[in-house]
Amino acid sequence: MTDDVETQPAPGVAPRHLAPGEVGLVAPHDFVCAEPFIFKSGQTLPGFTLRYETYGALNAARDNAILICHALSGDHHCAGWHSADDKKPGWWNNLIGPGKAVDTGRFFVICANVLGGCQGSTGPSSVNPETGRPYGVAFPFVTILDMVRAQKLLLDHLGVASLHAVIGGSMGGMTALQFSITYPAFTRRVLAMATTSREGAQAIAFNEVGRQAIMQDPDWNRGDYAKGGGPRVGLAIARMMAHITYVSDASMDRKFGRRKKDSAAGDAYNFDVQFEVESYLRHQGQAFINRFDANSYLYITRALDHFDLAQAHGSLEAAFAPVQAETLAVGFTSDWLFPPEQNRTIAHALLRAGKRASYAELSTDLGHDSFLLESEELYALVRSFLERQEPPVFDFSI
Amino acid sequence: MTDDVETQPAPGVAPRHLAPGEVGLVAPHDFVCAEPFIFKSGQTLPGFTLRYETYGALNAARDNAILICHALSGDHHCAGWHSADDKKPGWWNNLIGPGKAVDTGRFFVICANVLGGCQGSTGPSSVNPETGRPYGVAFPFVTILDMVRAQKLLLDHLGVASLHAVIGGSMGGMTALQFSITYPAFTRRVLAMATTSREGAQAIAFNEVGRQAIMQDPDWNRGDYAKGGGPRVGLAIARMMAHITYVSDASMDRKFGRRKKDSAAGDAYNFDVQFEVESYLRHQGQAFINRFDANSYLYITRALDHFDLAQAHGSLEAAFAPVQAETLAVGFTSDWLFPPEQNRTIAHALLRAGKRASYAELSTDLGHDSFLLESEELYALVRSFLERQEPPVFDFSI
Numbered sequence A, B: 001m002t003d004d005v006e007t008q009p010a011p012g013v014a015p016r017h018l019a020p021g022e023v024g025l026v027a028p029h030d031f032v033c034a035e036p037f038i039f040k041s042g043q044t045l046p047g048f049t050l051r052y053e054t055y056g057a058l059n060a061a062r063d064n065a066i067l068i069c070h071a072l073s074g075d076h077h078c079a080g081w082h083s084a085d086d087k088k089p090g091w092w093n094n095l096i097g098p099g100k101a102v103d104t105g106r107f108f109v110i111c112a113n114v115l116g117g118c119q120g121s122t123g124p125s126s127v128n129p130e131t132g133r134p135y136g137v138a139f140p141f142v143t144i145l146d147m148v149r150a151q152k153l154l155l156d157h158l159g160v161a162s163l164h165a166v167i168g169g170s171m172g173g174m175t176a177l178q179f180s181i182t183y184p185a186f187t188r189r190v191l192a193m194a195t196t197s198r199e200g201a202q203a204i205a206f207n208e209v210g211r212q213a214i215m216q217d218p219d220w221n222r223g224d225y226a227k228g229g230g231p232r233v234g235l236a237i238a239r240m241m242a243h244i245t246y247v248s249d250a251s252m253d254r255k256f257g258r259r260k261k262d263s264a265a266g267d268a269y270n271f272d273v274q275f276e277v278e279s280y281l282r283h284q285g286q287a288f289i290n291r292f293d294a295n296s297y298l299y300i301t302r303a304l305d306h307f308d309l310a311q312a313h314g315s316l317e318a319a320f321a322p323v324q325a326e327t328l329a330v331g332f333t334s335d336w337l338f339p340p341e342q343n344r345t346i347a348h349a350l351l352r353a354g355k356r357a358s359y360a361e362l363s364t365d366l367g368h369d370s371f372l373l374e375s376e377e378l379y380a381l382v383r384s385f386l387e388r389q390e391p392p393v394f395d396f397s398i
Helices: A144-157 A171-182 A201-215 A218-223 A232-246 A249-255 A276-289 A294-306 A309-313 A316-320 A340-352 A368-372 A376-387 B144-157 B171-182 B201-215 B218-223 B232-246 B249-255 B276-289 B294-306 B309-313 B316-320 B340-352 B368-372 B376-387
Strands: A029-033 A048-055 A065-069 A108-112 A163-169 A189-193 A326-332 A357-362 B029-033 B048-055 B065-069 B108-112 B163-169 B189-193 B326-332 B357-362
Touching: A029 A144, A048 A144, A065 A144, A065 A171, A108 A144, A144 A171, A144 A294, A163 A171, A163 A376, A171 A189, A171 A294, A171 A309, A171 A326, A189 A340, A189 A376, A201 A232, A201 A294, A201 B232, A201 B249, A201 B276, A218 A232, A218 A294, A232 A276, A232 A294, A232 A368, A232 B201, A249 A276, A249 B201, A276 B201, A309 A316, A316 A340, A326 A340, A326 A368, A326 A376, A340 A357, A357 A376, B029 B144, B048 B144, B065 B144, B065 B171, B108 B144, B144 B171, B144 B294, B163 B171, B163 B376, B171 B189, B171 B294, B171 B309, B171 B326, B189 B340, B189 B376, B201 B232, B201 B294, B218 B232, B218 B294, B232 B276, B232 B294, B232 B368, B249 B276, B309 B316, B316 B340, B326 B340, B326 B368, B326 B376, B340 B357, B357 B376
Parallel strands: A065 A108, A065 A163, A163 A189, A189 A326, A326 A357, B065 B108, B065 B163, B163 B189, B189 B326, B326 B357
Antiparallel strands: A029 A048, A048 A108, B029 B048, B048 B108
16 A cells, blocks of 8 residues: 655644544554464464554443454554654544544544564564574464454453454455454454455466565575665565556556656656656655565565465355355455455355345546545445444344 | 467477468578667667568569567567477467468568667667677667667668558557658558557556666666676566566466466465466566566666657647558557557547547457457458558549
């Protein structure tokens, strides 16, 4: 997902984080699980940490929690500001806050950095207690199921009795679906956007090129590098390429077109930055290497590659058989990474499995990242899905 | 464009190159121009070589020539075999031959490796006579116009009086359009497929990521490397990524889906090749570095970036004002690199400029490379466009 939204108050204007509808200043917390964790691969960790944030308050019935699941390059900081002079708020701040579509006045909202991540949760850049050095590629292989199981332990720790909803886009959508399959009685609503029930060949292909860019960088050193070092060139290349897949031809053309960095100059005959889109991409690559760990990138893309609900359960209908949640799948017309059809497929399979599900398709020309961007249409959809009454449960027994 | 079609006769079967409809064994030739060549950038070469092939014979009127223009990674070898045990024929062999859509029984077909290329024509890997070493980044910057001007000199050398047609896809389509603008009286028909009149932001972005992968490879050494050496890792990464843009989600899913290399194994928890699509992409990257020069890749992608007919002439209609050719633009529904609209735009601008033009859109799910692949519908379209009678020229003067 993109990270180019900067929000800075004008001088003399009240800080954005104090405005109505904002969750304001927030701080992350660490959940330390000291129990051994067994991964799907069979590998184990003696324990793990998840870094998370919460907004709003858990009600007395402990049933008003909403879990937000982040995408590949996201983190736990999805709303509010960490300090008054933060340049930008959490990545889904437009959706989450008092009175917003995900209303923190009503719901207890939780977001955790995934297991295998690099923003405070245990991952390949964490120190292996056995060696005193970062795990690197000795870290256990992570799957979406592992991420979900770790987050369930966090929810238990927070005293959440059941989830009002689990919400995510892209990888976050896979996580949300997996949650409703693994913990059916715990999960009442699923909102999965711009996602898929199985990573297809094209998405695996893009992931593989990114991994090759990282692993062929001599500074990768088979995953063994000091924090802040490592394959910075390879990771930047991987990010630049991935970034193109998050947007669309139309949005790039509108934002940059063929504009030159130096509009006064004519055609420059060299390989330096000439077009604004080149400058923007290089900035995306450079910003990313300062906040993301290359090994985490390898692990999380591999988790995406392995995600295939139909294969894991025999069929998509079989995968969804245990689901009790009502599911809303949302596709975006210009998303070519996880196209609308792949989201519609989720809803249709749920319906075939006899579940409550619906599909909404939003017309946008902003590509995959549409789920992150301002859209009153999306806000209205999310709000009504979260706030409408649950259908009554008829009990015909005597 | 892809290069994964292998054609090898079964034992005991007559060699493919002797079959009816095939141009058979062919050999490249070198056109050596000893006159100084001034590039659009103002830089010069004391002379240059174009490697080319021809099939069929020039007629007495010297007006039955068809120029084939190749794409970014293509070359002059577009039909026939170089030896009886060649694994595969020229890259457009399915289209070109006696009795085929581009009928070498009727037409004199010419194809040259572009100026700036690396398949025998003068380019950055050629030896700079002043230094005795490859030019590297001291080579003049090449534009599509420069490529066209060099090819016109070849056609003059071959005694071609006028072109029956100029045909190309992708970059070849740009070259074909440029030909009809620069040499209007010389060019009677233009067949431009899967192309654009201006490189858009997304295409520039992909080119830039490829260039960064090359230029950030320590073995690039600012373009100074021995032939066969250089940034092999970066070039392979660039090619792997570009390859994805040449195909489609649907075609990759049909060809590879999520099939594993070792179908007997379960999920493998490592970063080695697991999916067939990964293996295929790595093969594409490795095959490419053995036949393509990284500096040529930089130069030719930059030529693509600079291509914008509207900007060069004030408007697309102004660009097409001198055109005398009849133009057929062909778009392919699944081409997301140069989508159908960009091809339709070409025909519409020509029509607005008062020219003879039409647009055909072919439904395929094979992506950008559709123009290279077997399609009876495309063959019929090409054949009828090339063979139908030219409209009579009415002379109302007395």
